[in-house]
Amino acid sequence: MRRILLLFIAAIGLAMLLPACKPSSGGASGEAVIKIGEFASLSGKEATFGVSSHEGTLLAVEELNAAGGLLGKKLELITEDDLSKAGEPATVVNKLIARDGVVAVLGEVASSRSLEAAPICQQNKIPMISPSSTNPKVTETGDYIFRVCFIDPFQGTVMANFATKTLKARKVAIFTDVKSDYSKGLAKFFKESFVASGGQVVTELDFNGGDKDFKAQLTAIKSANPDAVFVPGYYTDAALICIQAKQLGLNVPLFGGDGWESEDLIKIGKDAVEGQYFSTHYHPDVSSPRSKAFVEAYKKRWKNSDGTPKLPDAMAALGYDSAMILADAIKRAGTTDGPKVRDALAASRDFDGVTGKTTINEKRDATKSAVILQVKDGKFRYMETINP
Numbered sequence: 466m467r468r469i470l471l472l473f474i475a476a477i478g479l480a481m482l483l484p485a486c487k488p489s490s491g492g493a494s495g496e497a498v499i500k501i502g503e504f505a506s507l508s509g510k511e512a513t514f515g516v517s518s519h520e521g522t523l524l525a526v527e528e529l530n531a532a533g534g535l536l537g538k539k540l541e542l543i544t545e546d547d548l549s550k551a552g553e554p555a556t557v558v559n560k561l562i563a564r565d566g567v568v569a570v571l572g573e574v575a576s577s578r579s580l581e582a583a584p585i586c587q588q589n590k591i592p593m594i595s596p597s598s599t600n601p602k603v604t605e606t607g608d609y610i611f612r613v614c615f616i617d618p619f620q621g622t623v624m625a626n627f628a629t630k631t632l633k634a635r636k637v638a639i640f641t642d643v644k645s646d647y648s649k650g651l652a653k654f655f656k657e658s659f660v661a662s663g664g665q666v667v668t669e670l671d672f673n674g675g676d677k678d679f680k681a682q683l684t685a686i687k688s689a690n691p692d693a694v695f696v697p698g699y700y701t702d703a704a705l706i707c708i709q710a711k712q713l714g715l716n717v718p719l720f721g722g723d724g725w726e727s728e729d730l731i732k733i734g735k736d737a738v739e740g741q742y743f744s745t746h747y748h749p750d751v752s753s754p755r756s757k758a759f760v761e762a763y764k765k766r767w768k769n770s771d772g773t774p775k776l777p778d779a780m781a782a783l784g785y786d787s788a789m790i791l792a793d794a795i796k797r798a799g800t801t802d803g804p805k806v807r808d809a810l811a812a813s814r815d816f817d818g819v820t821g822k823t824t825i826n827e828k829r830d831a832t833k834s835a836v837i838l839q840v841k842d843g844k845f846r847y848m849e850t851i852n853p
């Protein structure tokens with residue numbers, strides 16, 4: 466009996482290993498569908514990023530299929546959850562390529578996780594498009610790595626100008642998540658720009674994403690007496706930082722970048738985030754005809770937990786655009802062959818996306834406008850658009 470069981474286990478093990486040894490080629494004309502891989506933080510610390518991005522991406526794939534698919538085939542989106550955890554992106558993206566034979570990979574939102582997967586896509590000559598990772602290093606990985614959003618040297622400058630002009634801040638403190646490439650990069654670019662325009666960074670302190678107690682650093686920040694505090698982190702940490710700053714009587718504006726954009730910022734931060742500001746890529750109130758149609762389709766397709774129609778955020782819009790720009794490139798390439806799709810992606814010009822016209826530049830980044838939002842009455846209120 467025991468031997469039979471062992472044999473059985475061995476057979477299953479072998480069956481699981483086989484596809485990894487001999488990947489089915491999604492690009493081969495024999496395949497009935499075109500397989501697109503997606504990796505996202507569907508659970509864990511940045512779950513709302515992955516869920517939003519996935520909802521936008523899936524909506525795009527469904528619309529493409531409803532319109533007949535691509536090259537006479539339907540698209541299949543194969544999505545893997547990376548749990549918002551370092552180490553997982555490499556595992557799941559290897560699986561998508563080796564086991565599933567995807568022809569391209571969409572993801573991630575968080576820069577550190579895109580940076581982990583990018584070398585794998587590059588090595589396998591599988592084009593990867595990050596919808597919304599803004600750290601410059603992501604696309605520097607290699608010529609198969611693209612993004613459809615702006616990068617942090619721009620976002621840092623936008624927020625430095627905002628601090629100077631709108632907040633009228635001369636002295637700013639910076640509070641950085643040293644576990645995140647995004648946070649470290651954005652802190653650096655913000656500082657360069659803020660100092661170049663005559664501002665003073667009175668203190669710079671660090672935290673580790675996932676920390677719960679920020680009081681020691683916030684106390685030090687308070688004693689440095691800044692006019693405002695820049696927190697280039699993700700929403701859970703940012704919300705807790707706002708709460709604890711308030712408790713300590715640090716009553717100056719706190720502001721951040723796109724990492725703040727989550728309903729959870731408000732759910733966790735409540736009145737402590739009220740009035741605070743951040744920059745991001747998109748707001749549904751900024752209406753181009755393309756964006757209007759997207760907002761309507763998205764509201765029909767996705768619901769909030771209470772059943773009301775869900776409004777798309779920046780990650781949803783960029784997820785949608787990433788899938789659409791990939792589809793456009795496959796169409797122009799006339800094949801799903803990696804190098805040809807890569808070339809077609811690199812040649813994307815003025816693609817009419819939900820988040821604006823998208824041109825892929827020589828660094829495989831997009832040049833896009835940023836928007837600044839404020840938390841007002843428990844909602845994200847659109848303030849202004851800043852063009853590159």
Ligand code: PHE
Pocket residue numbers: 514574575576577597598599600647723724725726745746779780
């Ligand atoms: N830009 C962030 C990063 O690179 C991720 C992000 C994108 C967060 C869009 C919110 C909205 O890590």
